[in-house]
Amino acid sequence: MSDGAFDRIALIGLGLIGSSIAWAAKRAGLAGHIVGTARSEQTRETSLRLGFVDSVAVTPAEAVEDADLVILCTPVGTYGALAQEIQDTLKPGAIITDVGSVKTAVVRDVGPFVPEGVHFIPAHPVAGTEYSGPESGFAELFDNRWCILTPPPGADRGAVDQLTNFWRRCGSNVDFMTPEHHDLVLAVVSHLPHLIAYNMVGTAADLEEVTQTEVIKYSASGFRDSTRIAASDPTMWRDIFLNNREAVLEILGRFTENISALQRAIRWGEGDALFDAFTRTRAIRKQIIEAGQDTAEPDFGRTARKAPTDKTS
Ligand code: NAP
Numbered sequence: 001m002s003d004g005a006f007d008r009i010a011l012i013g014l015g016l017i018g019s020s021i022a023w024a025a026k027r028a029g030l031a032g033h034i035v036g037t038a039r040s041e042q043t044r045e046t047s048l049r050l051g052f053v054d055s056v057a058v059t060p061a062e063a064v065e066d067a068d069l070v071i072l073c074t075p076v077g078t079y080g081a082l083a084q085e086i087q088d089t090l091k092p093g094a095i096i097t098d099v100g101s102v103k104t105a106v107v108r109d110v111g112p113f114v115p116e117g118v119h120f121i122p123a124h125p126v127a128g129t130e131y132s133g134p135e136s137g138f139a140e141l142f143d144n145r146w147c148i149l150t151p152p153p154g155a156d157r158g159a160v161d162q163l164t165n166f167w168r169r170c171g172s173n174v175d176f177m178t179p180e181h182h183d184l185v186l187a188v189v190s191h192l193p194h195l196i197a198y199n200m201v202g203t204a205a206d207l208e209e210v211t212q213t214e215v216i217k218y219s220a221s222g223f224r225d226s227t228r229i230a231a232s233d234p235t236m237w238r239d240i241f242l243n244n245r246e247a248v249l250e251i252l253g254r255f256t257e258n259i260s261a262l263q264r265a266i267r268w269g270e271g272d273a274l275f276d277a278f279t280r281t282r283a284i285r286k287q288i289i290e291a292g293q294d295t296a297e298p299d300f301g302r303t304a305r306k307a308p309t310d311k312t313s
Helices: 016-027 041-050 060-064 076-086 104-113 157-169 179-206 212-217 223-230 234-243 245-267 271-290
Strands: 006-012 031-037 069-072 095-098 123-126 146-149 173-176
Touching (some): 069 076, 076 104, 095 104, 104 234, 123 179, 234 245, 245 271
Parallel strands (some): 146 173
């Protein structure tokens, strides 16, 4: 039985997710050596200083040399070019995976560049915050969250087990789906809520008769929670919408129909219809709490969290 540990792990991208994987892998003793690379020298230097990587490489091709596990942790729009760049230096028998928030496009963009004898197993840890960069990561990010793997048909059983155990020991629960189903589920639970939050906050910013100071002063009445989501990284979210177009448009169509029904109920004073719609949604919140994916504490159960500042935190 595989133990999920690797002699050498290469992380391409050292932001929130890359750094959190490194912290979680170190916490569980899953890596003999972690080498990281990022676009900027500043991110590479910060990562070394914080200590979640053991070494850094200037180029992705150099980073993956001799690595047993390669994890793409950059925005999804970069994956195709990165896969092309590293294809000749991937070690035979290595596992290449990713953390991208969409999966069909990742299979399309990375798949053609995976050499024979290298195991490509796409993955998506469904955990995050609105923060970015190497200082935002922490070991507990994946604890009790789900990581979805989308192994292609005929994927090597041993490699899938090894990656499954890696994620389990990083704290995650692991689930399996096809890339298409993943993209539809995520369009519902993540992509549409982000689109709505971006639009809601953008709409408030455009209002002329309600001042910006009023919006901020009274934000605790609901708006504030949308601003947290709408503060998420613009590059990452641009890439998600461009790469999950079909599923997002499908769910957006249904959302638009439902909002029209609510609009109509408000216009015609149909109180029962509004009451029924709001009662149904309350039950979903209760189920999320029962499944341990949030707490019933006020303020959505969020507590202030400090990014780790050294190896031991
Ligand atoms: P992030 O904090 O913004 O970090 C992105 C990292 O990628 C940075 O280190 C950046 O380097 C590097 N990078 C960007 N383009 C690159 C390139 N062409 N070559 C090499 N390095 C490059 O982003 P993140 O939140 O960790 O997200 C990374 C991935 O995780 C995305 O695909 C996203 O879909 C997925 N994801 C995110 C969340 C979330 O909540 N944030 C949750 C689950 C999955 P520099 O710092 O030098 O620019």
